[in-house]
Amino acid sequence: MLSDLLDAAPGAGYHLLSITASLLALSVATVVIYRLYFSPLASIPGPQIAAATSLFHFYHDVIRDGQYIWVVRQMHEKYGPVVRIRPDAIHVNDPQAIDAVFGTVGSRRNKAQGTLNGYMAYGSVLGTEGHDLHRRRRAALSPFFSKQSVRKLEGSLKGIMRKVARRLRERAAQGGIVNMNVLYASMTSDIVTGYALGESWGYLDMPDLNERAYRVISASCSTFHLNTFVPVLGVIVRRFPRSIIMRLIDITFFEKMVLNVSQRLEIIRRSIVEQGSPAPGSAVDVSDNIFYKMITSDQLPAAEKTTKRLIDEARIVIAAGTDTTAQALKGITYELLANPAVLAKLKKELEHAIPLPHEGEDQELPSVADLEELPYLSAVIEEGLRLYAGFSYRQERVSPDEDTVIHTTLDGKPVSYIIPAGTSVSMTAPLLHRHEDLYGPNPDVFDPERYLNNKQLSKYLITFSRGPRQCVGINLAYAEMYLALSTIFRCFDLYDGTGTQRVPTMELYETSREDVAMVRDRVAPFVKTGSLGVRVKLRLPGTNSE
Numbered sequence: 001m002l003s004d005l006l007d008a009a010p011g012a013g014y015h016l017l018s019i020t021a022s023l024l025a026l027s028v029a030t031v032v033i034y035r036l037y038f039s040p041l042a043s044i045p046g047p048q049i050a051a052a053t054s055l056f057h058f059y060h061d062v063i064r065d066g067q068y069i070w071v072v073r074q075m076h077e078k079y080g081p082v083v084r085i086r087p088d089a090i091h092v093n094d095p096q097a098i099d100a101v102f103g104t105v106g107s108r109r110n111k112a113q114g115t116l117n118g119y120m121a122y123g124s125v126l127g128t129e130g131h132d133l134h135r136r137r138r139a140a141l142s143p144f145f146s147k148q149s150v151r152k153l154e155g156s157l158k159g160i161m162r163k164v165a166r167r168l169r170e171r172a173a174q175g176g177i178v179n180m181n182v183l184y185a186s187m188t189s190d191i192v193t194g195y196a197l198g199e200s201w202g203y204l205d206m207p208d209l210n211e212r213a214y215r216v217i218s219a220s221c222s223t224f225h226l227n228t229f230v231p232v233l234g235v236i237v238r239r240f241p242r243s244i245i246m247r248l249i250d251i252t253f254f255e256k257m258v259l260n261v262s263q264r265l266e267i268i269r270r271s272i273v274e275q276g277s278p279a280p281g282s283a284v285d286v287s288d289n290i291f292y293k294m295i296t297s298d299q300l301p302a303a304e305k306t307t308k309r310l311i312d313e314a315r316i317v318i319a320a321g322t323d324t325t326a327q328a329l330k331g332i333t334y335e336l337l338a339n340p341a342v343l344a345k346l347k348k349e350l351e352h353a354i355p356l357p358h359e360g361e362d363q364e365l366p367s368v369a370d371l372e373e374l375p376y377l378s379a380v381i382e383e384g385l386r387l388y389a390g391f392s393y394r395q396e397r398v399s400p401d402e403d404t405v406i407h408t409t410l411d412g413k414p415v416s417y418i419i420p421a422g423t424s425v426s427m428t429a430p431l432l433h434r435h436e437d438l439y440g441p442n443p444d445v446f447d448p449e450r451y452l453n454n455k456q457l458s459k460y461l462i463t464f465s466r467g468p469r470q471c472v473g474i475n476l477a478y479a480e481m482y483l484a485l486s487t488i489f490r491c492f493d494l495y496d497g498t499g500t501q502r503v504p505t506m507e508l509y510e511t512s513r514e515d516v517a518m519v520r521d522r523v524a525p526f527v528k529t530g531s532l533g534v535r536v537k538l539r540l541p542g543t544n545s546e
């Protein structure tokens, strides 16, 4: 039909094309005009390009690889604490607005679809869009991470800490170098896999601490932004035959992760059917882990216990519980070794609180509750969580029923913004945590005294987010940090260059601030390309030679 028409009227093809192009241009212009002048968000300040099209965000996060965070920072400098960063999204950078954005007890908060596409784990509590389903899923998961549950884990956490100390001493005996990024990721991975699946992946036992897994996890973050815009790509890749995927990328780690998770879930299920008898292949008590308890829990309906959903849940618990805590620990380790006065003060406190082990004995750590009473260690951890928040992407929340009202100040005058229900409103930890109202003119300086001098400061941290979608693993993360830092820094002194110290020592090895300073956001903060991580050189007394 169309070809008949085109044959009958020479030049009609050109006309048709130009009509189509004009219609397209008209509809784009209509959408842009609506967004700029008639949208309910039209009165929120911000650059017109960001209000007109999401391509602006796409360009800075996908093409320029995780740079939108810095563009958003510039928008705040120019337009104030509340800015429109996309046609459909608002960003807030005012510590006084934390509760308004994230909600408090009883508030309802959904998540924005784009972010969920980035996670690619719609069955997990982290990847759940709607408030009500999220509440149900979270209610089944959160008891395992309560303070009480984490306290019960302390025995096995301390066991892992002893292993960390042993690994460091072994390397020290060889005058060796340790990549602390890798060490901490192995530690957190062993903890979370052991707890979630009843069988630790045992990275700390591997000679190289499974450094490759760490590199693959980091590399996997690079698809986050593209997924938020084009989720279908991730879905297609997931459906490729395994043989093709294996040829395309180094997927071994994820293979292992998903396979291991699904095999463990199968073992757990089988043991439940066999009413508690140990399933073949399970070396440990299969009932002593989160997923056994979730499958047998009456909190969740059968539809929520399918292997597919539980794989998503396990994948997120493991991923969220690994790199995040490791990021904070490696940042703190760098700062302590780069700031001898801070380390000296911390060591003084630790030496007072923790007796030295006798020759050949492992160090006996106090309980986490006792460590939490140490003011300087606590301040070091808070300051580390401020500067090295492991989740660097915007924390987007959507209030489904009520408008979000932000009371703030602009050019010294009070001003309020009413953001309609259903809009994505977000805050970003690396930006909020450097707000000069709270942290003064030098917010990048690591200074634990901030928290000693101002006890209120902790309430402005959003490292673990806030409100109903706050991190479920916060108590575990704190316990890991208290135990790891006291294990390592009670034992090791800063190397003073004399070769005469009578205790094990560590010093930064070919590591500078560039190895911890965030330059891009890929949902986790990334440092300059080519960085080899925070590396330390370890020595034992008597082996202090170069």
Ligand code: HEM
Residues within 6 Å of the ligand: 125, 126, 127, 138, 192, 316, 317, 318, 320, 321, 322, 324, 325, 326, 328, 389, 390, 391, 394, 395, 396, 462, 463, 464, 465, 468, 469, 470, 471, 472, 473, 474, 476, 477
């Ligand atoms: C320093 C360490 C950690 C940091 C900085 C951190 C940060 C966060 C943040 C910011 C969120 C909200 C993400 C969003 O807005 O979409 C979150 C959620 C979550 N985190 Fe963590 N996390 C840490 C440790 C852990 C640990 C140890 C676990 C578990 C073993 C964990 C499990 C989760 C889960 C399951 C969620 C989803 C909660 C929900 O949606 O209800 N995290 N975390």
